[in-house]
Amino acid sequence: MNSRQRLLLTGLALAAIVVFEGVAEAHGVSRRDASFVESIRGAAIGPFLYLGAKHMVTGYDHLLFLVGVIFFLYRLKDVLLYVSLFTIGHSLTLLGGVLGGIHANAFIIDAIIGLSVVYKGFENINGFQTFFGWTPNTRMAVLIFGLFHGFGLATKLQELALTKDGLVTNIVSFNVGVEMGQMLALTFVLIGLTWWRTRPGFLRHAFMTNTLLMTGGFLLVGYQLSGYMLTK
Amino acid sequence: MTDEIMPDSTTRLALAEQRARIAVAAAGAMLVAGVLLMATILPAEYGVDPLGTGKLLGLTSLAKANAPAVGEAAAAAQAPPPAELEPTRPGANTPQTIALKQDTVTFKLGPFEGIEYKYRMEKGAGMVYSWTSTGKVRFDFHGEPMGAPKGYAESYEMAEGQKAAGSFFAPTTGIHGWFWENLDTNDITITLTSTGFYASAIEFTPDGQKPHTLPDR
Numbered sequence: 001m002n003s004r005q006r007l008l009l010t011g012l013a014l015a016a017i018v019v020f021e022g023v024a025e026a027h028g029v030s031r032r033d034a035s036f037v038e039s040i041r042g043a044a045i046g047p048f049l050y051l052g053a054k055h056m057v058t059g060y061d062h063l064l065f066l067v068g069v070i071f072f073l074y075r076l077k078d079v080l081l082y083v084s085l086f087t088i089g090h091s092l093t094l095l096g097g098v099l100g101g102i103h104a105n106a107f108i109i110d111a112i113i114g115l116s117v118v119y120k121g122f123e124n125i126n127g128f129q130t131f132f133g134w135t136p137n138t139r140m141a142v143l144i145f146g147l148f149h150g151f152g153l154a155t156k157l158q159e160l161a162l163t164k165d166g167l168v169t170n171i172v173s174f175n176v177g178v179e180m181g182q183m184l185a186l187t188f189v190l191i192g193l194t195w196w197r198t199r200p201g202f203l204r205h206a207f208m209t210n211t212l213l214m215t216g217g218f219l220l221v222g223y224q225l226s227g228y229m230l231t232k
Numbered sequence: 233m234t235d236e237i238m239p240d241s242t243t244r245l246a247l248a249e250q251r252a253r254i255a256v257a258a259a260g261a262m263l264v265a266g267v268l269l270m271a272t273i274l275p276a277e278y279g280v281d282p283l284g285t286g287k288l289l290g291l292t293s294l295a296k297a298n299a300p301a302v303g304e305a306a307a308a309a310q311a312p313p314p315a316e317l318e319p320t321r322p323g324a325n326t327p328q329t330i331a332l333k334q335d336t337v338t339f340k341l342g343p344f345e346g347i348e349y350k351y352r353m354e355k356g357a358g359m360v361y362s363w364t365s366t367g368k369v370r371f372d373f374h375g376e377p378m379g380a381p382k383g384y385a386e387s388y389e390m391a392e393g394q395k396a397a398g399s400f401f402a403p404t405t406g407i408h409g410w411f412w413e414n415l416d417t418n419d420i421t422i423t424l425t426s427t428g429f430y431a432s433a434i435e436f437t438p439d440g441q442k443p444h445t446l447p448d449r
Binding site: 118121122125126127130131159207211212214215216217218219221222223226227230231 | 257260269
């Protein structure tokens with residue numbers, strides 16, 4: 001383990017401490033969905049599938065990260081590999097977080113998710129290599145940020161006061177719904193990207209697009225951190 | 233001219249030039265995000281207006297709908313946490329110190345619209361209530377204890393129907409009331425009448441919160 005990796009691990013450990021000292025904050029689930037879920041007793045596969053998929057398809061933070069991840073992946077094999085890593089990461093923490101009753105602070109988690117968007121945009125414009133002569137292992141980064149995205153999903157699910165009855169079935173349904181939503185969203189993103197790559201403007205605009213991705217990421221970080229500080 | 237953005241390409245531009253380009257991009261991204269955050273998001277979402285743009289663009293009025301929630305959360309953070317949420321068991325008589333109030337309100341709801349109406353009550357304060365609706369609604373009679381995490385609610389009764397009535401003793405200090413959702417495909421009217429020891433009422437709509445001041449009985 002070299003010094004850079006040690007630094008990265010220390011940073012992640014610190015981030016984890018900051019995250020878990022926080023209390024759970026509620027936001028993001030509409031009152032209607034919440035009151036419906038609260039009225040559920042027992043397993044309800046369909047509704048949780050739907051809620052998971054809805055959260056992913058309407059979750060612009062997850063989508064921005066995925067756009068960044070597959071931006072320069074030309075081969076379907078690579079797309080599948082990276083998306084699988086992301087899926088393993090977020091499923092672990094989604095299931096573990098809810099079942100283990102780990103309440104992470106939603107603002108901090110969402111800020112880290114914003115940071116993951118910044119990271120990917122910066123990597124896509126070759127920033128790490130140019131500035132530090134070193135690029136973080138992308139597979140590792142996608143897996144680790146996947147873990148944080150999973151905690152984000154877990155906090156959303158925990159806002160819905162779940163009953164013990166049928167808990168595991170409901171969480172797994174939510175998780176499967178998330179994957180279905182992800183596939184759906186990815187399909188559209190891939191179709192769009194594939195078409196765009198055939199256009200002469202793609203490479204010329206790639207730098208600008210990834211800079212915009214970074215802007216979006218910074219915006220999410222600022223939005224969530226100010227929420228953390230102002231509503232505490 | 234296009235190769236330098238490819239992840240694996242070696243430099244065609246001088247390294248210094250490439251660095252400058254990326255630095256400008258990263259700094260620009262941060263700057264634009266920072267300006268957008270301060271000019272629009274802070275005023276609109278949190279009612280904080282460091283540049284005065286919120287007032288200029290009318291965004292702070294948008295935040296006012298959210299601001300009470302933020303203020304409440306802040307107040308809740310300062311208030312001591314609710315000790316135990318066990319229900320009170322009032323005796324045959326529970327003396328009250330605040331004035332008795334009476335309230336009659338009607339709400340018109342379009343198909344599948346929802347509304348929330350809650351009374352601010354001290355722990356142990358009582359009220360009697362009755363509401364009727366001209367169409368079928370789903371309702372959730374619930375309370376949000378002061379000091380509880382944002383979004384936390386205790387449900388007292390959740391069902392579908394066209395009317396309900398009862399007597400209620402607030403198990404916690406906080407806001408207690410109903411969420412109604414019109415399940416009908418027609419417009420409906422809900423009429424609520426209550427008498428009790430509450431201080432005020434708040435109406436929650438998708439457009440924001442509307443406080444109701446209530447006359448003493």
